Amino acid sequence: MTSQKEAAAGSNGHLRIAVDIGGTFTDLAIFDEKNGELSFGKALSTHGQLVDGIQNTLNGAGANIDEGYLFLHGSTIAINTLLERNGARTALLITEGFRDIYEIGRVNRPDAYNLFFSKHEPLIPRSLRFEVPERLLADGSVHHALDEARVRELARHLKSLNVEAVAILLLHSYRNPAHEIRVREIVQEEIPGVFVTASHELSQEYREFERVSTAASNAYVGPRVSAYLGELEAHLGEKGFPGDFYAVQSTGGLFPVEHARRECVRMLESGPAAGVIGAQAICAQLGLGDAIAFDMGGTTAKAGVISEGKPLTSSSALIGGYEKALPIQIPMIDIFEVGTGGGSIARLEVGNALRVGPQSAGSIPGPVCYRRGGTEPTVTDANLILGRLDAENFLGGEMLLDKEGTERAMQEKVAGPLGLGFVEAADGILRIAVTAMSHAVKAVTTERGLDAGAFTMVVYGGAGPLHASAIARELGIRKVLIPFAPGYFSAYGMLFSDLRYDYVRSVFRKLEDLSFDEIEAIYREMEQEGRKALGDSAVTPESVEIERGADMRYVGQEHAVSVELPAEFFERQDRAAIKERFDSVHAVRYGTSAPAEAADLVSLRMTVRGIMRKPPRNAVEEGSATPPANALRATKDVYFRSCGGFVSTPVYRRPLLQSGNRVEGPALVEEHASTTVIQPGDVAVVDAYGNLQISIGSEQE
Template identity: 40%
Template sequence: MPATARLAADIGGTFTDLALERDDGQGGQDRWTAKVLTTPAAPEKGVLEGIRAVLAKAGLSPADVAIFIHGTTLATNAVIERKGAKTALLTTEGFRDVLALGNESRYDQYDLNITLPQPLVPRRLRLPVPERLDNEGKVLLPLDEAAVRDAVAFMRAEGVQSLAIGFLHAFVNPAHEHRAAEIVREMWPDLPVSLSSEVSPEMREWERFSTTAANAYVQPLMASYLHRLRDGLAAAGFSCPFFMMLSGGGLTTVETAARFPIRLVESGPAGGAIFSAHVARQKGWERVLSFDMGGTTAKVCLIDDFTPQTARTFEVARIGRFKKGSGLPLRIPVIEMVEIGAGGGSIASVDALGRIQVGPESAGADPGPACYGRGGTKPAVTDANLLLGRYDAASFAGGSMSLRPDASATAMKATLGSLGLEPPMAALGVVEVVDENMANAARVHAIESGKGYDGRAVIAFGGGGPVHGYRVAEKIGVTRLLVPSGAGVGSAIGFLRAPVGYEVVRSLYQRFRTFDRDAVNALLAEMSTEARRTVEKGSFGAPLAERRIAYMRYVGQGHEIAVELPVRTLEAADVDAVRAAYDTAYAGFYDRPVPGSDVEILSFAVTVATETAAAEPVAEVSPAPPPQPIRHQPVRDTARGEVLDWPVYDRDAMSPGAAIPGPAIVAEAETSTLVGPGWTCRMDGLGYLELTRGVAA
């Protein structure tokens, strides 16, 4: 019998989530999930342990698995924690300080003691060599090959583990970068090398050099991990294809991921956004907020017309919360979202002004929150939820863990006792603070995107999303919330919904008054071929869809707007139509176009991906009787501070059409859904929990 099951694994800071699906032969799917603690010292061990657990649940073997998809935050964490390889940068003479100077902007112009993000490569290892190209790629100064050889000898003596090469204008002509790489490989074949002309072939030196340095910084770590995991899967009997989730929402091969690991920085959160987009498509909801709260971070993402927002730039390791420009810039395709240190493991403390602070520091998986009984002594959000009665100590994580309320109370009193609050009231303060932090992140994200929350719904998932979802929704003024099935491992399920895809970006400066159609068409054809070649390695003959984008601006402006191009050889009429489309797009942002001004194109992007299958519409279901509570437990409501007995229902016992009034808890293996006072929870025809505020059951 051919293998038909699909397996996905998502490594988070606290838990590693597994999802396994197989067609049931009747047009539906069987699904099994598992959640195990992440093993930070050797992440592949947690993945393999989770795989064994989920296969045992399903009664399947490795031979039954047709595809394995993986996402991880390891690359992000390595940059944030500065635990990557010792990296050097080979760059054009006179430009060694580009990484430190950046664009000379200040993310807080009134802070006299501002702290700027430090480059991943120290100045001592930023090595200049004589060479120079002009802005059209013509050689002004040939590459000094002797200087390159001297730099390699210096790097060997310094114990460098990875190399980034970034030359001026290499995005137009990569010849000098390629020759320098050849020399390095002749002298030092085992040294990992990242070229800016391959990692981020776009203009703007700071972003290009920063992205290339970050790729080199995490490449040895990620390549080693991916190869260990691949070997572990093979030893366990897996022979199926192995794909990685990209930050932009597509899948790629392990070989491509190991070469460009910087494209994995948001792979886990990207899976969550894909999951939300799929659920929104099923429900026919065109405007939603994806709310993914895990053990270490919370992620919010706006989704319109069933498509997550995307961006060309991303910042990692921000020094200032919510402050653009306070992190290291990465120029990669990414699903745009706000990510903050607000998860179940986020640690609570008291600041110098006597205020409760939560995060961004996390207890992680080792030792974890105090209630895990693994050596943690600082109170975390999970400890606060436990003290508020939101969790049952004996059945946490499907009964795989037994929590210790006494340890939570001790940690809460030791850390927050100076405020004069008993542990339960301190816990209420912790939860209110973390809920407000997440709601504020959602507000900021909407404002920066020029959007609002009127008529929008929240899709909550992750281990903590359904627990905190209703309160965050109240704070941002949303009255409808959805908790899909499998919410506790939503990102892993999202991996199974993602297309196999890849984006290629190239810079080619053009003005419409002197537009060179032949050059543009040749470039787009080359980019399309490269993207298709990458995707076809894992598409297995599936239909492919292509999208072409030009990033354009009025001459003299500082930022571009994306305009879609037709997927064909451009004719003269197409050029006029694209120019008109830019004016329309510009007016959409700024109310009116700029008449008489020429438009310049800075870069082009081509994305090729397998086509997304249409979602089946949700069947209407008749009202069904509500299930009986499996128990009652005292819960302190965070909005009013009252302690009441909340009924607890088993989600598996609810039938489509059944509705229950809040306050209540709907429990399942990987998470619990809190239905606050004034809310009603109804199970729809897909088995999803739809919460509505102000509607009686």
């Protein structure tokens, strides 16, 4: 096993390189551990050939990849494969008698009176779902032995059907995985090279529908994601990268690429999760305990919450929305996403109703203003028309934007049919986009029992700072923070990610009957497994942190909530403290609790985290309240509805602003990959680390 220091010394590597692929841009952040410097890069994403976009980003930043020792990567390839339904031809092997549980699901019907309601569609059609003669009981004992001859026969049949992936779900394998392991072995013997996923490898929890959906999703995306990661790994080797390759999980933690190629579904929200980790680092630096992390890129807008210094997490997610959801039963940061980004297309629907997104122009062809063949106006085009983007200074002047062509497209496609001017149409597009994006914030705050107005909103992503103030006003948020390098922030956040392994065991015990010795034995087993995984890693963390938790519910309830439980609760064998913690979490989540009611302990959870060295963030030069003269780049006309139209607006260069500088709205603050809009009535102050802390509105309002 090689430590970080030894790895760097052995390969002359001293760069930690992080790359995040988004729907429009691919972002790069590099931490030089030799001199403590950070550098960034950005290039358009190259869909179909994602590796080319990564190499373009590296080339554009002048990165010396042969000096790297750690390559960190987040990508939307897994989630896009699920949402676009273009994954592998996948088969399902399932316990006899349970062929249709994947299709039956939970029979959720959230809108009882919707005559056009349609339920979820399985990723695997019924014709590719096959029953395996076997049965385990709930305690893991064998009720009916596995029919290996039948499994082998099924495997040969699957080979004749040219399946690319196989998912395996056998009842109660979370208690005893022996049957699943044997089925996997037989399939691999009969169909060499096929991608195989057994449910126990991903989830050690009960609930057969959620487990089969998780296994099916992993198998469905597996061949594509595994091939892509393998291609990228080979490409890095060809370019002389001597270090180790780690992927970002949906928890924001890192795991080796060989694990990511098997457990691809853990990468579903890798990029957005890294952004939340970056926001957590900013909050820790500023002593800010509670914040909303809001990320707006080219395709989507995402929101997560940091509470008491930690990101709020979930033990599962519903991919595709509640109505048609495919559940994924793995730990992840609680992130809600809406299909509104800078590239979201504005179009007229039946009755000339204006709609923005979820369709996106992406990077190909991109917004009209990119001059890459786009013909449909987007949110980015609207910002250009309103003067909030500069046609001559986009990405520091590297990409010239077509303002006249954008105005023509806006007039032809939107404004003309609505009987509006193109400026009014552009303003309407932004108003609709802001309302849609505010729903993402509400989903992780109001719907979780939290008051959004009590949080500071940390806004990033290339398009986020353009709309931060408007979204905050929509939600009653009074404080907004635009962090360092917002246009590269998800890649930047990866540099703050730690090695992480999550474990869960379903136990089903009444709290009042709990055997602490039994529970302690389960926790020790999970901890040992996690420490071994860290020990097997190519890099050695600076320290190891262990977090315990449990899923709990009141007796008689069906669903549980996850509760973080300090180890001292178990050391003291303090049932009352465990119950009080559960009651408080339940009250926040549901607005009510029942301290007098008994509770069940459903599952035990453990996170084993290997703490990595974090990049420093040095203080910026201190100045006065007045920005230095050279920070003012220009004065231009920018549209603000509250002012009744275009008003003369100062434009500042963010890299030249100093700590203590105060900028009153209306104003624009430009940097290489993003522009911050400071609306009339807002006041932005540059803090000691260069963050823009914006007070929404003013004392006089």
